[in-house]
Amino acid sequence: MEIKDPAVKARMEQARKLTDSIFGKKVYIRGIIEFSNCCRKNCNYCGIRRGNTSVVRYQMSPDEIVAKAESNLKQGIKTIVLQSGEDMSYTKEVLVDIIKRIKALDSGCAITLSIGERSEEEYKAFKEAGADRFLMRFEIADRELFKKLHPDDDFDERLAAIKTLKKLGYETGSGFMFGIPGEAPDADDQNIALLKELGVAMVGCGPFIPAEGTPMEGSGIHADIERCLDIYSKIRLAMPNVNIAAATALDAVDKGARKLSLSAGANVVMPNTTPAKYKDNYSIYERKGKLDDNIADAKKLGAELEKLGYTPLWNQRGDSRVK
Ligand code: SF4
Numbered sequence: 269m270e271i272k273d274p275a276v277k278a279r280m281e282q283a284r285k286l287t288d289s290i291f292g293k294k295v296y297i298r299g300i301i302e303f304s305n306c307c308r309k310n311c312n313y314c315g316i317r318r319g320n321t322s323v324v325r326y327q328m329s330p331d332e333i334v335a336k337a338e339s340n341l342k343q344g345i346k347t348i349v350l351q352s353g354e355d356m357s358y359t360k361e362v363l364v365d366i367i368k369r370i371k372a373l374d375s376g377c378a379i380t381l382s383i384g385e386r387s388e389e390e391y392k393a394f395k396e397a398g399a400d401r402f403l404m405r406f407e408i409a410d411r412e413l414f415k416k417l418h419p420d421d422d423f424d425e426r427l428a429a430i431k432t433l434k435k436l437g438y439e440t441g442s443g444f445m446f447g448i449p450g451e452a453p454d455a456d457d458q459n460i461a462l463l464k465e466l467g468v469a470m471v472g473c474g475p476f477i478p479a480e481g482t483p484m485e486g487s488g489i490h491a492d493i494e495r496c497l498d499i500y501s502k503i504r505l506a507m508p509n510v511n512i513a514a515a516t517a518l519d520a521v522d523k524g525a526r527k528l529s530l531s532a533g534a535n536v537v538m539p540n541t542t543p544a545k546y547k548d549n550y551s552i553y554e555r556k557g558k559l560d561d562n563i564a565d566a567k568k569l570g571a572e573l574e575k576l577g578y579t580p581l582w583n584q585r586g587d588s589r590v591k
Contacts, residue, residue, distance in 0.1 A: 269493070269522075269524065269528060271494060271497070272494065273494055273498075276494050276497060276498045276501070279498060279501040279502065279505065279532075280497055280498075280501045280531055280532045280533075282501070282505060283500065283501035283502075283504040283505055283532050283533035284530075284531050284532065284533060286504055286505065286508055286533070287504055287533050287535055290508060290509060290589065291535050292579070293577055293578045293579055294535070294578070294579050294580075294581050295530065295535055295536065295537055295573055295578050295579065295580050295581060296347070296511060296535060296536045296537070296581050296584070296586030297344075297345055297346075297347070297536075297537055297538075297539070297570075297580055297581060297582060297586070298345070298347040298348075298349050298380065298513070298536060298537070298538040298539075298586075299340040299343075299345035299347065299348060299349065299538070299539055299541040300349040300351055300382075300538050300539070300540050300541060300542065301328075301333060301336050301337065301340075301348065301349065301350055301351065301541055301542055302351050302352065302540070302542040302546065302547070302550040303327070303328040303332075303333050303350060303351070303352050303358075303542075304326065304327040304328065304352040304353060304355040304357075304358065305323060305325055305326055305352070305353055305546075305549050305550045305551075306318075306325050306326075306327060306352075306353050306355040306357070307352075307353025307354050307355060307384075308353075308354045308355070308356060308420075309353070309354050309384070309418070309420040309421065310419055310420055311417060311418050311419075311420075311421075312416070312417050312418075312419065312482060312483045312484050313417060313476065313477075313478040313479060313482055313483075313484040313487075314479060314482060314552050315479030315480065315481060315482060315551035315552050316353050316479075316550065316551060316552055317482060320479075320481045320482060321481075322480070322481045323481070323549060323551060324549045325549070326546045326549055327355065327357065327358075328543070328546065330362060330365060330366050330369070332543070333350065333366055334366060334369045334370060334373070336541060336542075336543060337370045337373065338370075338373050339541075340541050341373060341374050341377055343582075344582035344583045345539075345541070345582070346374075346376070346377050346378060346582075346583055346584055346585045346586075347377065347378040347379075347380060347401075347585055347586065348370055348377060348378070348379050348380070349380040349381075349382060349403075349538065350363075350366070350379065350380070350381055350382065350383065351382040351383070351403075352382075352383050352384075353384065354383070354384035354385065355383075358383070360386075360389070360390045360393050360394075363381075363383075363390075363394060363397075364393050364394065364397040367379055367394060367397040367398050367399050368397050368398060370398075371397070371398035376585070377585065378400040378401060378585040378586075378587070379398060379399045379400055379401070380399075380400065380401035380402065380403060380441075381394060381399050381401070381402045381403070382402070382403040382404075384404075385404075385421075385425070385426070385429050388432050388436075391429075391432060391433055391436055391438070392436055395436050395437060395438060399438070400438070400439055400585075401438055401439040401440070401441065401469075401470065402433045402438040402439075402440055402441070403440075403441040403442070403443075403470065403472060404426070404429055404430050404433060404440070404441070404442055405442050405443045405444060405445075405472060406423075406426050406427060406430065406442055406443075406444060406462060406466075407443075407444055407445055408444055408445060408448060408451065408455070408459065409444065409455070409458040409459045409461070409462040410451065410452060410455065410458065411423040411424075413448060413450055413451060414426075416450070417448070417484075427466070430442055430466055430468070431466070434466075434467070434468075439469045439470065439587065439588050439590075440466075440468050440469055440470070441468055441469060441470030441471060441472055441511075442463060442466055442468045442470075442471065442472075443463070443471050443472035443473040443474075444459040444462075444463070444473055445473070445474060445475065445476040446459070446473065446474075446475060446476065446491050446495065446496075446499055447475045447476045447489060447490035447491030447495070448476040448490070449476075449484075449487050449488075449490065456495075456498075456499055456502065459473075460499075460502055460503055460506050463503065463506075463507065464506050464507055467590070468507075468510065468590070469510060469511065469588035469590040470510060470511045470512075470513070470536075470588055471503055471507070471510050471511070471512045471513065472513045472515060473499060473500070473503065473512075473515060474515035474516075474517035474518060475489055475490075475491040475496060475517055475518065475520065475521050476489070476490065476491070477489055477517055477520050479551055479552060480551070489520060489521060491521060492521065492522075493518075493521050493522040493525050493528070496518050496521055496522075496525055496529070497525070497528060497529060497531075497532040498532075500512065500529045500532040500533050500534055501532045501533050503533065504532070504533025504534075505533070507590075509588070509589040509590045510588065510589075510590055511535060511536050511586065511588050511589075512529075512533055512534045512535055512536060513534065513536040513537075513538050514526045514527070514529040514530055514534035514536065514537055514538075515529070516538070516540070527569075527572070527573075527576075530573070530576075530578060536586070537569060537573075537580070539569070570582070
């Protein structure tokens with residue numbers, strides 16, 4: 269694909285060069301298990317918001333979750349990402365048990381939680397049980413727009429949660445959406461500045477894509493591929509050592525954008541390993557089920573990456589270099 273804007277092209281080249289100098293041409297692999305699409309919150313763009321009655325809800329049992337983690341480990345995926353809506357029926361005890369059981373299968377694996385806001389006591393218990401990392405996106409640095417999008421949430425509490433996770437010793441990740449209707453012209457700069465201020469170890473960013481059945485349905489995708497790639501480059505240049513995930517949502521903007529993001533500083537690929545019978549119902553944004561890949565696709569992607577000169581790091585945790 270031809271990048272038209274010379275400034276974007278130059279930043280991409282600079283970002284990839286910097287990534288190569290730190291990570292080489294290596295790409296970390298993470299396997300996501302979306303274990304529940306139930307959520308207590310009502311974010312105005314999200315397909316699994318509690319008010320969306322058109323979603324078929326599911327909750328994987330602890331045995332199913334552990335079995336899927338075991339299958340990922342056998343296939344060389346050493347980071348298990350447990351992701352869900354804010355589903356409080358998975359109590360502290362239930363999650364602690366799941367984490368311990370996965371760690372008992374392979375003490376050398378890494379467990380990442382992406383389960384939304386919980387109490388400090390719970391974060392602590394999950395950490396003590398063996399969880400290594402936690403993803404908590406702030407979504408947008410503009411607090412007024414944050415409130416409009418997330419009626420149940422408080423911006424300061426979100427930032428406080430990210431700081432608490434860091435304090436507890438989690439390898440902490442955050443990120444934002446871009447192309448949100450009503451965002452400021454300098455939204456990308458504001459978002460990247462906040463990421464930097466938070467000093468996170470991992471970054472996950474993607475275009476704003478409202479889901480069907482939500483108040484923001486049909487408000488469109490407002491980021492083109494050049495903007496997506498430019499944001500990735502800017503993040504890499506601002507935070508050289510962080511792990512940056514190539515978001516699947518990029519492919520909603522342009523098929524192949526996710527792969528291209530590796531040329532703009534991304535160094536992590538996260539195949540979706542949720543069982544096929546559930547996957548389509550984790551519809552946080554439109555067409556997500558169609559874009560998600562699986563293990564077979566991940567292996568294929570691995571082969572494609574190799575052709576492009578990258579080395580997918582199967583069987584490695586890929587810890588962050590940010591301490
Ligand atoms: S964005 Fe997260 S917290 Fe908000 S409704 Fe969706 S899953 Fe729940």
